[in-house]
Structures are given as C-alpha cells and as structure tokens.
Amino acid sequence: GAVVSQHPSWVICKSGTSVKIECRSLDFQATTMFWYRQFPKQSLMLMATSNEGSKATYEQGVEKDKFLINHASLTLSTLTVTSAHPEDSSFYICSAQEAGLNTGELFFGEGSRLTVL
Amino acid sequence: AQSVTQPDIHITVSEGASLELRCNYSYGATPYLFWYVQSPGQGLQLLLKYFSGDTLVQGIKGFEAEFKRSQSSFNLRKPSVHWSDAAEYFCAVGEPGGGFKTIFGAGTRLFVKA
Numbered sequence: 001g002a003v004v005s006q007h008p009s010w011v012i013c014k015s016g017t018s019v020k021i022e023c024r025s026l027d028f029q030a031t032t033m034f035w036y037r038q039f040p041k042q043s044l045m046l047m048a049t050s051n052e053g054s055k056a057t058y059e060q061g062v063e064k065d066k067f068l069i070n071h072a073s074l075t076l077s078t079l080t081v082t083s084a085h086p087e088d089s090s091f092y093i094c095s096a097q098e099a100g101l102n103t104g105e106l107f108f109g110e111g112s113r114l115t116v117l
Numbered sequence: 118a119q120s121v122t123q124p125d126i127h128i129t130v131s132e133g134a135s136l137e138l139r140c141n142y143s144y145g146a147t148p149y150l151f152w153y154v155q156s157p158g159q160g161l162q163l164l165l166k167y168f169s170g171d172t173l174v175q176g177i178k179g180f181e182a183e184f185k186r187s188q189s190s191f192n193l194r195k196p197s198v199h200w201s202d203a204a205e206y207f208c209a210v211g212e213p214g215g216g217f218k219t220i221f222g223a224g225t226r227l228f229v230k231a
Contacts, residue, residue, distance in 0.1 A: 006160075034219065044221045046221075091158075093160055095161075104168070104219070108153075108161040108162070111159065
C-alpha cells in the first residue's frame with residue numbers, strides 16, 4: 001500500500017529556533033498533501049493544504065508566516081515551524097493523496113512530535 | 118461548511134461484545150465518508166470509506182459502517198471486539214474535488230475490558 005513517511009518522529013528544540021518537518025510519499029506521487037495538528041487527546045485540526053508547485057492554502061486562524069509549507073516535488077512537502085515557542089508544542093501529522101486517483105483516501109505519516117522548551 | 122460530530126468521547130466494551138461508534142455529519146451534497154483508527158502516538162489508518170452505492174460498507178479488521186442519508190449518519194460497527202481494537206477512532210468527511218479537503222470528528226476512544 002501507499003506509504004507516507006515523516007521525519008523526524010521526535011524533535012525537541014529551544015524557544016526561538018525553527019524546526020523543519022518532512023513528509024514524503026515513498027511509493028507514489030502526491031500532488032496534494034495536508035498538514036494537521038493534533039493536541040493531546042483531541043482531534044486532528046487541518047492547518048493547510050499543500051499543493052505541488054504552488055502556494056499552500058491555510059485554514060482560518062493558522063499563521064502562514066509561522067508555519068511555512070513548501071511542496072517542491074511530487075513526493076515531498078515540508079512544514080517549518082519558525083521561531084518556535086512552547087505553545088507550538090504538538091503532534092504534527094501529514095497526509096497525502098495519490099495523484100490521479102480521486103478516491104479521497106488519505107495516507108498518513110507516522111506523525112512528528114514537537115516539544116519546544 | 119462541512120462538519121463531523123462524534124457524540125461519544127469514549128466508550129468501554131467487553132472483549133467479545135459488539136461495538137457501535139456514532140458519527141453524524143453536515144454537508145451540502147453527498148459526502149465522502151471515512152473512518153480512521155489511530156493507535157497511541159501514531160498516524161492514522163483507514164478502516165473503510167463510503168463514496169456511493171451500497172450504503173453498508175465493509176472495511177478491514179472486521180469493521181463495517183452504514184451510511185444513512187436520512188439521519189446524516191455513518192456509524193461504525195463490529196460484531197465482536199478484540200482487545201487489540203482499543204484505540205482512537207475518527208470519523209471524517211471529505212470534500213470531493215479541489216484537493217479533497219478532509220475534516221475530522223473529535224474522535225472516540227475505545228477501551229476494551231477483559
């Protein structure tokens with residue numbers, strides 16, 4: 001089946017630094033990827049839709065300058081948390097749709113847990 | 118705007134008992150509906166999906182769900198729960214076309230007692 005890999009799985013950083021999280025589709029091409037944020041014991045909150053070769057579409061209330069998304073190829077999207085602060089600590093999950101398939105099924109990465117000290 | 122409601126925050130069932138997790142949605146047209154399962158600290162895995170056709174859909178791990186348009190519901194069921202089914206379950210609505218934005222319900226945590 002389609003595999004999506006996220007890296008890193010865990011990251012701890014100091015307040016004020018920037019952190020980059022990668023999301024890769026390993027065995028398929030993904031024109032669209034989604035980034036979600038999940039707080040403990042809560043649901044997934046859609047942050048943005050990442051489209052290959054174009055600017056990401058951010059959901060209302062998500063700071064685009066804070067959460068930079070780049071989708072430079074059909075197999076890679078990156079989320080950069082800039083000038084991270086403790087309130088940015090969360091579980092970030094990416095998902096991807098296989099290009100050319102209009103099934104709506106999302107393939108999820110394993111998630112990346114960010115802790116900002 | 119589309120929305121998904123999972124009224125039960127958590128449910129506890131005995132191993133071997135039947136299970137039903139509730140999901141109600143709000144969407145202007147015929148939705149694409151999904152159930153995903155998440156184990157602690159991990160990503161999500163698709164259990165089943167409904168796009169059209171037969172309103173009773175079968176999924177992996179013995180799960181099934183029934184789409185009821187009149188009730189705007191898509192409840193997940195399993196006739197006999199196993200201890201390994203303990204996890205968080207999310208119902209989701211997908212918006213066809215234009216990138217297929219997917220919105221998730223709040224989730225229902227399933228506890229299985231021996």
